[in-house]
Amino acid sequence: MNILEKISLDMAEFSKSEKKVAEVILANPQVAIHSSIAALAKMSNVSEPTVNRFCRRLDTKGYPDFKLHLAQSLANGTPYVNRHVDEFDGPSEYTNKIFESTMAALEVARQSVDIAMVNRVVDLLTQAKKISFFGLGASASVCHDAVNKFFRFNVPVVHFDDILMQRMSCMNSREGEVVIFISHTGRTKSLVDVANIARENDATVIGITTEGSPLSKACNYVLSLSVPEDTDLYMPMASRIAQLTLIDVLATGFTLRRGNKFRENLKRVKDTLRNSRFNRQENN
Amino acid sequence: MNILEKISLDMAEFSKSEKKVAEVILANPQVAIHSSIAALAKMSNVSEPTVNRFCRRLDTKGYPDFKLHLAQSLANGTPYVNRHVDEFDGPSEYTNKIFESTMAALEVARQSVDIAMVNRVVDLLTQAKKISFFGLGASASVCHDAVNKFFRFNVPVVHFDDILMQRMSCMNSREGEVVIFISHTGRTKSLVDVANIARENDATVIGITTEGSPLSKACNYVLSLSVPEDTDLYMPMASRIAQLTLIDVLATGFTLRRGNKFRENLKRVKDTLRNSRFNRQENN
């Protein structure tokens, strides 16, 4: 396992001084691998043995061995870890932390995606007579985006923010229609209600939500995403990005299934938009 | 560059003893990274300084530095790159490619962000009497999301999909109000028109768009994002994710600027949502 992730994961188990070391390393791992134990100890304001103990706590043989692991983590292409923003961060720190946390979350999400389920859902979507996307709050904008994508496919696709419209829409659903519900927690009551209505009316109900949630139980198929949500700032951030990316995956799967001729069609849709735009100087 | 490749490439330039060292390393690099210079010298039947010289010939600082490079080569990580989906990809391939391309795009975006401008925009937002978000098509859902975030801050924030409503809203804007326009290309005519109206009415106009685009010229401030857009499938994907992440950055900067007491407030907003949810079994 990536040792950088492990450090941020084990953060709770570290002692006060060990945390100092961890923070210095996470803040700038590139510097850490090129420092001696003495230099790192000084940077962290701790003694050398503390650094050594820190390394051993991470199941390495000692400091040199730790550096080796660290170097491998950095080479791995993912120096991205869920780094929490704190109140003393300047613009440079919080900007980088948020981008990196988002990338880290995407990596975790990628590994948690059930590929077989993606394939099945793409199957269902290509055969659907109608596709609906429902979500509330932050997930509503994900639905909005999904509609924007699937609309280009010339498929009947709908979305309502309004909970009553959602209910009515599901009430009228029938076999062969697919309804996708998006919710990170999967515990929004009214959305679960709507999902149940859709299911009672024989629609194929798909959830993009957390495994085992109330919403997931109301669905025929669940595409679960595990994302380490950053709760520090009380806002959904990474979960939403992961959902959007998953929508991109579904849309891509959809176009691939439809074949080459279909992609010509997509190009036409895009060309249509061209007239609403200023031309570029460069040809493209 | 991968140092293992470099070793086999430079083989011709090595002296007799250095070749011995190179062969031992190539034969079993995993062992090499866990050996001391003395052990490796013994394995290669050469003296310690010879190993040291061998390392320097490969443009490393010395033996420990060489081991670091070697470890990174062995980590064999495929850094995230923009991998294009092709028509023969199965679900596993396209899923991973899309996640990886998205991560790669975020990395590029992160490096292209103008931190000073982020700081200035956060400044403007905290002082704004009203904040508006306008975008069309795929960018509309980004606006939707931005509103969802900033609304929690108890700031007057508005968003319209409707181009006429956007015009009217900007017509009535005044000094001290901030209008943010989101568009990847920055070449959507009607949006540029609206931006000009906003500017004529003394609003502070901010663009999240490509540098040098028509839209960027209509703005007082531009937050440019360079994203390698995947044009294969004729859909905006990565650009949108980058925009959303940038919105997250702005929202985070906003909350940090407002201080601790303000974050208590955010927690209250979140707690309010709790009543609309099914409770979790675990306490949280």
Added chain:
DNA sequence: AAATATTTGTAATTTTACTACATTTGTAGT
């Protein structure tokens, strides 16, 4: 074959990491 250049090794030096032990800090019980 002698002279020079290049490579390689030996031994001393310096740097680095580790261990044992002492001190401090924190915690629980009287």
Added chain:
DNA sequence: ACTACAAATGTAGTAAAATTACAAATATTT
């Protein structure tokens, strides 16, 4: 509030590792 114990951190000494300077050996050139 104090004592006793446990956990944590640091100090100083020791061991190990890497590097340097220099000497010996091996090629190379004339």
